[in-house]
């Protein structure tokens with residue numbers, strides 16, 4: 001079996017959530033240290049790893065970033081190498097991202113290019129966000145790349161497909177955590193209580209009108225509530241409900257509008273339902289904005305590469321803290337086809353591993369041709 005498919009299977013078994021990637025970091029360091037080259041310099045940053053491969057005749061540093069965290073999803077793939085961590089899974093493909101990065105790193109170490117290459121194994125992409133604090137760290141600043149690349153697996157595309165576009169590729173995001181506090185009591189005497197199931201249910205439906213009535217229809221936004229918790233038993237009125245969600249928008253202005261409207265609805269709901277409501281916007285990511293020239297050059301190379309079908313895709317409402325990197329450093333991200341019948345964040349996500357060796361070979365050749 002291909003060595004990097006084996007590595008992907010090892011990493012698949014040890015998913016860890018953001019800033020807890022302890023076993024993952026140890027696994028990565030163990031592999032990177034085995035490369036044993038005097039061109040390599042290694043630093044750790046929290047649970048992440050930075051690896052600089054010094055070039056033969058460098059005029060710049062080219063960055064390549066992979067995320068390394070898993071998700072709190074209960075795996076149901078039936079694969080022979082399932083997650084060993086209960087309730088955790090690499091359901092966003094970061095195991096595939098890491099193994100491709102290790103393959104590219106190995107090839108660049110074996111056949112260095114002219115420029116330095118910085119490999120960034122970044123923690124906490126799914127939350128609370130590793131890119132922003134990493135970028136202000138001394139470790140990153142000392143080796144800051146001049147240009148930066150990254151990929152994300154795309155279950156909906158066939159293996160061999162690469163999709164991207166210049167400009168906005170991934171949306172601006174903000175998490176949304178809201179707690180409703182009322183008064184509990186007997187289910188038969190609602191007039192003596194203040195029912196937070198009723199208040200939060202109205203709120204959940206009403207916030208969807210922000211999308212249809214407050215956001216410019218020529219712009220786009222999404223509000224998704226993915227989790228509701230509240231109440232104790234069927235005949236007691238709930239005095240606390242917590243809802244958890246995420247918001248997406250195509251513009252930073254619309255994201256501000258979403259937050260503004262949520263806050264003003266909260267004021268109204270506190271008044272009309274006579275309750276206390278607390279909101280926390282959690283982690284916020286800037287949209288991934290691909291540099292025009294870098295992306296067009298990448299697409300031209302990919303379109304002419306044997307075995308790759310390169311297409312220009314639409315913007316997606318997914319989020320990525322790689323957006324903080326493309327905000328500051330010229331760079332680009334692309335979707336990589338992995339042909340899984342189940343999508344990102346699904347408990348049955350099953351990427352086709354043949355994408356791993358193919359992408360390592362493609363990226364190695366691409367890096368050799370970076371001007």
Ligand SMILES: CC(=O)N[C@@H](CCC[C@H](N)C(=O)O)C(=O)O
Nearest residue numbers: 126127173174175246318319320
């Ligand atoms: C590629 C991908 O799926 N990214 C995540 C990023 C999540 C950011 C944050 N935790 C949030 O929920 O807003 C996504 O859900 O798009």
